[in-house]
Every structure is written in structure tokens, then in C-alpha cells.
Amino acid sequence: MTGLRIGVVGGSIAGCAMAVAGARAGADVTVHERSDGALQDRGFGIVIPPPLHQELVAGGYLGADMPTAPVAARVWLARAPGRRTARELARQQAPVAACNWGLLWRALRSNIGGSTYHRGRPVGSVVRTASGGALIRTADGEREYDIVVGADGHRSVTRGLIAPEVRPVPAGYLVWRGTIPASALRDHPEQLALLESAWVTLGFPGGHGVFYLIPGTEPGSRLLAYAIYAPPPASVTAPGSGAPVSAAYVRHIAGEHFPAEWADIVARGEHTSQALHPVADFVVPRAAEPPFLLAGDAASVTRPHTASGAVKALQDSLCLERALRASSSAAEALHRYAEERSAEGARLVGLGRRLGRELVESTPDWPTMGPAEVAALSRAALNGADSYLYGSVQRH
Numbered sequence: 001m002t003g004l005r006i007g008v009v010g011g012s013i014a015g016c017a018m019a020v021a022g023a024r025a026g027a028d029v030t031v032h033e034r035s036d037g038a039l040q041d042r043g044f045g046i047v048i049p050p051p052l053h054q055e056l057v058a059g060g061y062l063g064a065d066m067p068t069a070p071v072a073a074r075v076w077l078a079r080a081p082g083r084r085t086a087r088e089l090a091r092q093q094a095p096v097a098a099c100n101w102g103l104l105w106r107a108l109r110s111n112i113g114g115s116t117y118h119r120g121r122p123v124g125s126v127v128r129t130a131s132g133g134a135l136i137r138t139a140d141g142e143r144e145y146d147i148v149v150g151a152d153g154h155r156s157v158t159r160g161l162i163a164p165e166v167r168p169v170p171a172g173y174l175v176w177r178g179t180i181p182a183s184a185l186r187d188h189p190e191q192l193a194l195l196e197s198a199w200v201t202l203g204f205p206g207g208h209g210v211f212y213l214i215p216g217t218e219p220g221s222r223l224l225a226y227a228i229y230a231p232p233p234a235s236v237t238a239p240g241s242g243a244p245v246s247a248a249y250v251r252h253i254a255g256e257h258f259p260a261e262w263a264d265i266v267a268r269g270e271h272t273s274q275a276l277h278p279v280a281d282f283v284v285p286r287a288a289e290p291p292f293l294l295a296g297d298a299a300s301v302t303r304p305h306t307a308s309g310a311v312k313a314l315q316d317s318l319c320l321e322r323a324l325r326a327s328s329s330a331a332e333a334l335h336r337y338a339e340e341r342s343a344e345g346a347r348l349v350g351l352g353r354r355l356g357r358e359l360v361e362s363t364p365d366w367p368t369m370g371p372a373e374v375a376a377l378s379r380a381a382l383n384g385a386d387s388y389l390y391g392s393v394q395r396h
Contacts, residue, residue, distance in 0.1 A: 177392060
């Protein structure tokens with residue numbers, strides 16, 4: 001195909017990755033990002049499978065110089081019964097490449113080639129044209145494209161044209177995400193040494209926390225990233241009705257349920273970034289319908305337990321590039337994309353729901369568990385599905 005015009009709605013990780021994919025396949029790509037702010041300042045932690053990271057570097061999506069914090073193992077901890085010390089429950093081989101969201105966005109943004117990137121350009125509407133293309137309308141006017149990629153998150157304007165009936169399904173619990181300067185680990189050399197080789201899942205009654213090191217924005221710096229899953233506080237009747245976002249509530253959870261050394265780390269930390277999200281998911285029946293395509297969280301959204309938000313967006317982009325290269329028309333490319341990515345979205349949503357049930361909604365008696373019990377819990381949640389977060393469990 002020559003002269004293919006692709007418009008991308010949304011310019012974060014999914015949007016930039018799709019722009020790289022389109023540009024590499026020879027398309028003329030324009031990205032419309034509503035925010036006028038600096039997206040690279042969003043410093044939350046994410047993890048991706050090392051093979052995917054290597055594929056993205058080899059394919060020109062990421063530079064080899066983008067810093068990551070790779071670790072090879074996953075360690076499960078809980079507070080020892082009747083004590084405040086930590087007890088190791090199990091250790092699994094589960095390699096991940098931990099990243100800083102902002103640095104990943106910056107790396108993708110720098111590799112969009114000759115694509116046009118508009119900041120501060122909210123898309124008012126997207127409409128289908130009589131010729132089979134689509135118009136993207138902004139305050140500055142409108143432009144027609146052969147393909148419009150909806151990469152504008154869970155409130156996607158593009159998704160309404162493919163799956164207007166889809167609505168988020170609340171899980172009934174929350175996730176607090178944030179980062180703490182690694183200096184909070186200075187007085188905890190044992191925990192620092194553990195985090196330099198593993199990422200940690202810390203179980204407690206009613207939920208769990210995940211901790212791992214990521215690169216900071218300053219060269220050589222590091223941050224401790226966390227995600228803590230728990231039901232809303234008793235004073236909160238529904239997600240979004242005023243649940244505390246503050247670091248004080250995260251410290252409360254840590255003080256109530258964590259081993260003393262981990263509670264101290266959370267208590268001392270400055271919490272340089274923090275957000276609260278009601279956990280929800282949804283699945284779209286089909287990820288593309290010419291001339292529209294959905295990517296990242298604009299398509300199926302899975303619960304964060306799968307660590308597949310950015311991963312799915314990156315895999316979406318690789319799929320689009322393959323589909324464009326293998327097809328003789330935009331419609332054919334979108335059909336190829338839909339066949340692969342629709343099924344993957346549904347698979348991940350199902351996996352996320354099973355993980356949520358086992359790890360939050362019906363948490364086990366964490367302190368009594370050992371390697372066999374953790375492996376059995378993992379296999380029950382996976383139910384035969386693949387997940388890079390459970391590498392060694394899947395081989396048994």
C-alpha cells in the first residue's frame with residue numbers, strides 16, 4: 001500500500017506505539033493528543049516481558065539506551081502469624097523488565113519518525129465518510145484518513161463507533177499506585193537486596209501489594225513503584241465517591257497489614273507520584289471495524305493484575321505493523337488485526353477476573369501458605385492461560 005493515511009486519536013503510549021507501527025509500514029501518520037502537558041512526567045511503574053522488550057528494540061520502537069530495571073524472580077511475602085516480621089511464602093522464576101512510564105513514552109515518542117504529533121488538540125468527533133474513510137474533527141478543522149486508530153483510553157470516542165454498547169464492569173475494589181524514592185530503602189538493606197533481584201507480592205487480608213524498582217527520570221536514579229489492591233474504606237460507598245488518594249491512606253494500609261520493615265519503607269517514602277483507580281474491565285467484541293481500529297485501553301481493558309496495559313498496547317502496535325505489511329488494502333489489514341487482537345483482549349479480561357478473585361475478592365490465609373499452596377493458587381487463577389508474571393508455574 002502507498003499513500004495510506006492513518007489518524008491516531010490519543011498520543012500516550014498506545015498512540016505513539018501505533019504511530020511508530022504505521023510509519024514503519026510506510027503510512028502517513030498524524031497523532032492528535034488532547035493534553036498540552038508533559039506526558040513524560042507521569043512516572044508510574046510498569047513491567048513488560050523481556051522478550052517483548054528485545055523485540056521492540058530490534059524493531060526500532062525503543063532505543064537500546066532506554067533504561068529498565070530487569071529482575072528474574074517473583075517473591076511472595078506476608079506478615080508472619082502473631083509477629084511483625086516478613087515471612088517468605090514462595091519464590092517463582094518470573095522475569096520482567098521494569099520500566100518508568102514516562103521514560104517509555106519518551107522513547108516511543110522519539111521514534112515516530114516523520115509522523116505529525118499535535119499536542120493540545122482534543123478530538124471533538126470521529127465520523128465515517130461515504131467513501132469508506134473517516135474524518136477526525138478538532139477545533140482547528142477536519143481531516144480525512146484511511147484508518148483511524150482509537151488510542152484514547154477507556155473513554156475512547158472511537159470505540160463508540162465500533163462497540164457503543166460496551167460499558168466498564170466495576171470489580172468492587174481499588175488500586176492505589178505510586179512511586180517512592182529508593183532512598184526510603186537506605187535503612188533496609190535486606191529489602192533493597194531483594195528488590196534488586198526480584199519483584200515482590202505482599203499478601204494481606206483482603207488484598208495484596210506489588211513492589212518493584214524502576215529507573216528514575218534522572219540518570220542513574222531509581223524509584224520504588226507500588227500497586228496496592230484493597231476494598232474501599234468503610235466510609236466509601238462506591239468507587240469514585242471520595243476514597244482517599246493520599247499517601248496517608250496507603251501508609252494506613254501498610255501499618256495495619258504489612259511486616260514492620262515494609263510498613264516503615266512506605267511510611268518514610270515521599271510518594272513522588274500517586275493515583276487511585278477503581279478497578280474495572282470491559283471487553284469489545286471486535287478490536288477493529290474498517291476504517292476504525294482500537295488499541296491499548298480504548299480496546300478491551302483488563303484488570304491491572306495482568307500487568308498488560310502497556311504490554312497490550314505495544315503488542316497491538318506490532319500486530320498493526322505486521323498486518324499493514326501483509327495486506328493489499330486498509331480493510332484487509334484491519335481484518336487481520338481484529339482476528340488477532342480481539343481474541344487476545346477477551347483472554348486477558350478473563351485472566352484478570354480470575355486473578356482478582358483469587359488475590360483480592362477471596363484472599364487466602366496468606367501467612368499459612370508455602371510454595372505448594374502459592375503454586376496451586378497461581379495455577380487455579382491461570383486456568384491454563386499464559387502469563388509472563390507466572391513463568392515457572394506454567395511449566396509444571
